Amino acid sequence: METFTYYPGCTLRTKAKILDVYARASAEALGITLEEPADWQCCGGAYTTAKDEIATKLSAIRTLNAAKTAGRPLITVCSACHNVIKQTNYDILHDEEMASKVNNYLKLDEPYCGETTIYHYLEMLRDVIGFDELAKHVTNPLKGKKIAAYYGCLLLRPSKALAMDDPENPTIIENFIRAIGGTPVIYAQRNECCGGYIALEDKAQAQKRSSSVMKSAEDQGAEMIITACPLCMYNLKKNSDSTLPVYYFTEILAEALGIKGDVNE
Amino acid sequence: MNKNLKEQVLRSSGVNVLKCMRCGKCSGTCPSYDEMEYHPHQFVYMVERGDIETLMNSKSIYKCLTCFACVDRCPRNVEPAKVVEAVRLAAVRQQGNNHMNPNQIPEMLDDDMPQQAIVTAFRKYIK
Ligand code: SF4
Ligand code: SF4
Ligand code: SF4
Numbered sequence: 001m002e003t004f005t006y007y008p009g010c011t012l013r014t015k016a017k018i019l020d021v022y023a024r025a026s027a028e029a030l031g032i033t034l035e036e037p038a039d040w041q042c043c044g045g046a047y048t049t050a051k052d053e054i055a056t057k058l059s060a061i062r063t064l065n066a067a068k069t070a071g072r073p074l075i076t077v078c079s080a081c082h083n084v085i086k087q088t089n090y091d092i093l094h095d096e097e098m099a100s101k102v103n104n105y106l107k108l109d110e111p112y113c114g115e116t117t118i119y120h121y122l123e124m125l126r127d128v129i130g131f132d133e134l135a136k137h138v139t140n141p142l143k144g145k146k147i148a149a150y151y152g153c154l155l156l157r158p159s160k161a162l163a164m165d166d167p168e169n170p171t172i173i174e175n176f177i178r179a180i181g182g183t184p185v186i187y188a189q190r191n192e193c194c195g196g197y198i199a200l201e202d203k204a205q206a207q208k209r210s211s212s213v214m215k216s217a218e219d220q221g222a223e224m225i226i227t228a229c230p231l232c233m234y235n236l237k238k239n240s241d242s243t244l245p246v247y248y249f250t251e252i253l254a255e256a257l258g259i260k261g262d263v264n265e
Numbered sequence: 266m267n268k269n270l271k272e273q274v275l276r277s278s279g280v281n282v283l284k285c286m287r288c289g290k291c292s293g294t295c296p297s298y299d300e301m302e303y304h305p306h307q308f309v310y311m312v313e314r315g316d317i318e319t320l321m322n323s324k325s326i327y328k329c330l331t332c333f334a335c336v337d338r339c340p341r342n343v344e345p346a347k348v349v350e351a352v353r354l355a356a357v358r359q360q361g362n363n364h365m366n367p368n369q370i371p372e373m374l375d376d377d378m379p380q381q382a383i384v385t386a387f388r389k390y391i392k
Pocket of ligand 2: 328349
C-alpha cells in the first residue's frame, strides 16, 4: 500500500462529492491511499498569472509545502486545482522574486522551493500505476462504449507548467478509456474551453461554448463524455443543448473496477 | 498616454510585447473572440502603444475565460492572456471598481453551480 498526499479542493467537498468519493475508492482498490493534509485551504479556482500578486498564491503553496513535509507526492483531481497548484509550483521554480516574497511572508521552518512532485490523478494512473496494470484490475470493462474524453482548457495548459501531455494531441484520457475497456472518440473540441466561470455572469456565452463542445463529440459518435472538472460537468450538463451523458472519469473508473456499488455517494 | 500605467502592466504581466509579430493566431484561437471588442493580439499592441485606459474601460477584460489557448498557441511565446490579466487587475484594483459585488452572487446561483465558479469570479473580479 502506497500513501500519497491528496488535495481535494473546495468543490469536491460540496457540489462534486462524487468526483471525490470514486477517486478515493478507486485508489484504494488499486493499492493507493490518499491522505488529506490537515487544514487545507481552497486554491482559489484560478491561477493569477500577475507577478505582483502574492497573497492569492499562498494557499496553493501551503498545500505544496504540506506534501513536502509529509515527504510524499501530491495528488490532485479537479482540473482547476491541478492547474493552480502546478502553475504555482512552476513559478516558484522559475521566478525567484515570487519565491522569495512568498517565503518571506510564510516563514516556514524551511523555505518552500518547488520540491513537491505533483500528479494529477490521471497521471498517477499512467505514471505510478501504469495503464497496463490498471487494465489487469478491470473486472467490469466498459466494452465497446464510445467515450469522448473532454480535456477542456485547464487540464493541459499552459503546457510548459502543467507538463502533463501534448496539449494539442493529448492521449492520456484516451489511453485511460482503453485501459477500462472502452473505445475513445476523438473530436475537435476536446481541448477547447467550455466557458468556465463565465457561466456565472454570461450564461449565453457558456451555452455557446458548451453546446459546441457537446455537438463536436456527438458528431463523432460519442455515447458519453467524461471530465475531471466540476465546472465542465456543470456547463456541459446545464449549459448545453445536448443530452449526451456526462460523467466524472472517477465514476466510470469505479464502475470498471467493479466497486461502484460498494461506494456511498 | 499614461506611461506609469504601461509600465505597471508590463511589470505585472511579465510579458515582452515587442516579441509579438502580429500574426493574430492568439485571436484566431480565442473562444471569446465574438464577445470581445478588443482581441488578444490587440491587447498586446495596444499595451505596446501605451493605450491602456481604453482596454481598462472595455468589457473585453471580463470576457477572457483564462483558457490559456492563446498562451500555448502563440508562435512567439508572448503569452497574451497575461496581458489581459494585468490590464484587468489594473482596472479592478482601482478604488470602488470591483467588477462584481458579493451581494449579487446569490441571485446568480442555481443548485448545481460549483463553488469553483464563485471563487474564480472572486479572484478575477474583486480586489
Ligand atoms: S470548466 Fe471549462 S474552464 Fe474549467 S477546465 Fe473545464 S474547460 Fe476549462
Ligand atoms: S486565455 Fe483569454 S484571451 Fe487567451 S484565448 Fe483564452 S479566452 Fe482568449
Ligand atoms: S499569437 Fe503571439 S505573435 Fe501572434 S499576434 Fe498573438 S501575441 Fe502576437
